[in-house]
Structure formats: structure tokens, C-alpha cells
Amino acid sequence: MIIIALGAPGAGKGTQAKVISENHGIPHISTGDIFRANIKNQTELGMKAKAYMDQGLLVPDELVVDLLVDRIKQADCVKGYLLDGFPRTIPQAEALDRALNNRGDKVEYAINIDVPDEFIVTRMGGRRACVTCGATYHVEFSPTKVEGICDKCQGSLIVRDDDKPETVMKRLEIYHEQTQPLIDYYAAQGALYTVDGTKDIADVTAQIEAVLSK
Ligand code: ADP
Numbered sequence: 432m433i434i435i436a437l438g439a440p441g442a443g444k445g446t447q448a449k450v451i452s453e454n455h456g457i458p459h460i461s462t463g464d465i466f467r468a469n470i471k472n473q474t475e476l477g478m479k480a481k482a483y484m485d486q487g488l489l490v491p492d493e494l495v496v497d498l499l500v501d502r503i504k505q506a507d508c509v510k511g512y513l514l515d516g517f518p519r520t521i522p523q524a525e526a527l528d529r530a531l532n533n534r535g536d537k538v539e540y541a542i543n544i545d546v547p548d549e550f551i552v553t554r555m556g557g558r559r560a561c562v563t564c565g566a567t568y569h570v571e572f573s574p575t576k577v578e579g580i581c582d583k584c585q586g587s588l589i590v591r592d593d594d595k596p597e598t599v600m601k602r603l604e605i606y607h608e609q610t611q612p613l614i615d616y617y618a619a620q621g622a623l624y625t626v627d628g629t630k631d632i633a634d635v636t637a638q639i640e641a642v643l644s645k
């Protein structure tokens with residue numbers, strides 16, 4: 432089962448990917464998480480990626496594609512996987528298709544979590560991430576039991592550098608320019624399924640599960 436989560440930054444891709452991947456016993460692969468882990472470990476890739484991420488820009492395709500194609504060759508991916516935040520450009524989608532075609536695979540479900548721009552600023556402004564385990568919360572829509580402390584590991588919560596309001600606007604602009612065209616790309620392959628991402632978290636999960644049971 433090869434699933435892609437599409438949607439604007441803050442649409443709820445990571446939130447849903449965690450639940451859906453667990454429900455189906457497949458890995459959740461987030462290129463954003465991979466970059467943030469590299470930044471935390473101060474790797475060369477992390478330093479390069481950070482320069483783009485902090486400005487709300489996409490990391491160049493050449494730094495992302497090989498990394499992702501290597502990741503999906505790993506043993507835990509044999510039964511499938513859920514990609515969150517990849518592909519983000521048409522060249523990335525084409526590179527993924529080439530890698531999959533070589534093995535007789537294809538993207539089965541490109542799930543577009545549809546959330547209008549006016550919701551996004553509130554979503555990202557309230558997003559909090561655990562510095563230790565990366566779990567994501569929202570101050571209003573998905574709060575922790577104790578303010579500022581991760582429910583899962585008791586780590587501290589922070590606002591992501593790229594969730595500052597000026598960066599959010601840039602990320603949305605880049606989304607519309609470079610990532611939204613993927614909706615037509617996957618529609619043309621007959622793999623596109625759109626869910627209403629403005630509903631509450633459990634409702635969106637139910638919509639996605641309904642798609643996956645088709
Ligand atoms: P993405 O991975 O698409 O950037 P996230 O999954 O991190 O988005 O969600 C962005 C923020 O919105 C997080 O703070 C998350 O807790 C919150 N969120 C996610 N889904 C919903 C929803 N359906 N309703 C309200 N808030 C949500």
C-alpha cells in the first residue's frame with residue numbers, strides 16, 4: 432500500500448499520517464522530519480536544508496529525491512509506506528514514479544487533505560512540536576494535558592522556526608506555485624482522493640480510512 436499525503440503546510444498531513452500508518456502497520460516517512468533530525472544532529476545535509484526551510488522555501492530537489500528513493504528501498508517498506516511532505520514538486524513526483532515503475536509499483540492513493548488558506552494561518556500559528564520526540568500538538572485543537580509539556584515523552588514544546596507568521600505566508604505561496612499542481616498530476620493517474628481537512632482530526636481520519644477501504 433503506497434500512500435501519499437498531499438495538502439498545504441498545516442493541512443494536517445503529519446497528524447493523519449501518524450494514525451493511518453499505525454493503523455495499517457506501514458512506516459510514516461516525512462521528509463520534513465528527516466530534515467529536522469539532520470538539523471538537530473548538525474549534519475551537513477541539515478545545515479544546507481535549514482537555510483531553505485527557515486525562509487519558507489523548498490529544499491532543492493537534488494537534496495531530497497535520492498534521500499527519499501533510498502529510504503523507500505529499506506526493508507520496513509516492503510509492505511508499503513505513507514509519504515508525508517514528498518513529493519512537493521512535479522520533478523519529485525516524476526522521480527518517484529520512475530523509481531516505483533522500475534519495481535512494478537505505483538502510488539495507489541494520493542490523499543489530498545483539502546484546507547482553505549484562511550484556516551492555515553490559525554493551524555500553523557497554534558502548532559507546537561516536541562523538541563525531544565517531534566510529536567505535534569495544537570494549543571486549541573489538540574492541546575497537551577500540561578501546557579508546554581509533551582504528553583508522550585514529557586519533552587518541552589516549541590514553535591517551529593518555519594511556523595512564524597511571515598514564513599507561513601511564504602510557505603503557502605510556494606505551496607500554490609509548486610506543490611498544488613500535484614493534485615492534477617495524481618488525478619490524471621486516477622490516484623487522487625480528496626478529503627475535507629477542515630473537519631476535526633478524528634473525522635478526517637475516518638474520511639481517509641473510508642478512501643483506503645475502497
Ligand atoms: P502538516 O503536517 O500538514 O504541516 P500538521 O499535521 O502538523 O500539518 O497540522 C498542523 C497543525 O494543525 C497542528 O498543530 C495540528 O495539531 C493541527 N491540526 C491537524 N489536523 C487538524 C484538524 N483536523 N483540525 C484542527 N487542527 C488540526
Ligand code: AMP
Pocket residue numbers: 440461462463464466483484487488489490491492495515516517518519520523593602
Ligand atoms: P514539513 O515538515 O513537511 O512541513 O516540511 C518542512 C520544510 O522542509 C518545508 O517547508 C521545506 O522547506 C522542507 N521540505 C520537506 N519536504 C520537502 C520536499 N519534499 N521538498 C522540498 N523541501 C521539503
